[in-house]
Amino acid sequence: MSELQAVLFDMDGTLVETESLWQEAEVLTMAAYGSTWSDEEQHFALGGPFGRVVEYMAQKAHADPTDVAVTLVDAIDQLMSSRPLPIQPGIAELLAEARAAGLATGLVTNSFRRLISIVLKSTGLQFDVTVAGDELPENKPHPMPYEFACRSLGVDPVATVVLEDSMTGIASATAAGCFVVAIPHMAVIDAAPRQLIVPSAKDVSLGLLRELLAQ
The missing domain is CATH 3.40.50.1000 (HAD superfamily/HAD-like)
Known part of the structure; x- marks a missing residue:
């Protein structure tokens, strides 16, 4: 008690x-590296942690994790700053x-x-x-x-x-x-x-x- x-x-x-915005940011990020992001992968990403998600994205896109992290944060920042929350x-x-x-x-x-x-x-x-x-x-x-x-x-x-x-x-x-x-x-x-x-x-x-x- x-x-x-x-x-x-x-x-x-x-x-x-904001989960729909995160999904949009993840789609945009993967597209920037010539890759894709599915609904199933969005469920995997739900709740993070951020590092785990970025590592997965970088591995799939054959990209540097640091670059992917910067691209993703910039994308979600722009979306959250310009959309209703x-x-x-x-x-x-x-x-x-x-x-x-x-x-x-x-x-x-x-x-x-x-x-x-x-x-x-x-x-x-x-x-x-x-x-x-x-x-x-x-x-x-x-x-x-x-x-x-x-x-x-x-x-x-x-x-x-x-x-x-x-x-x-x-x-x-x-x-x-x-x-x-x-x-x-x-x-x-x-x-x-x-x-x-x-x-x-x-x-x-x-x-x-x-x-x-x-x-």
């Missing part, structure tokens, strides 16, 4: 609908409820800091801490991103709820000791201990999160 201390959010797919249903309301209640909040993503900045500027959402994938030695599915967020906020992972939409992110949050609310937009997510699967963040409230941690 724990009293809720913090609510943490994944970014791509969970906070905002819809906030996923229920996210803004849950974040506002958490902040109004005095709970710690955080954004934890494998994406780069420059992409976090684009999302925050576009949505106007605010968090107590933001964790970027290019600022830590380990990314999801390693627990480090969520462990780092909890340490930065001064909260206990056991008393922290994480909203995630990919198996990569869920593995990270679970390994860090957090309770996970899984919102499977694209991934197939199986039931697991200390995890709740919901269709949308509209189905989540602070009252529900407190009840889950109190069990």
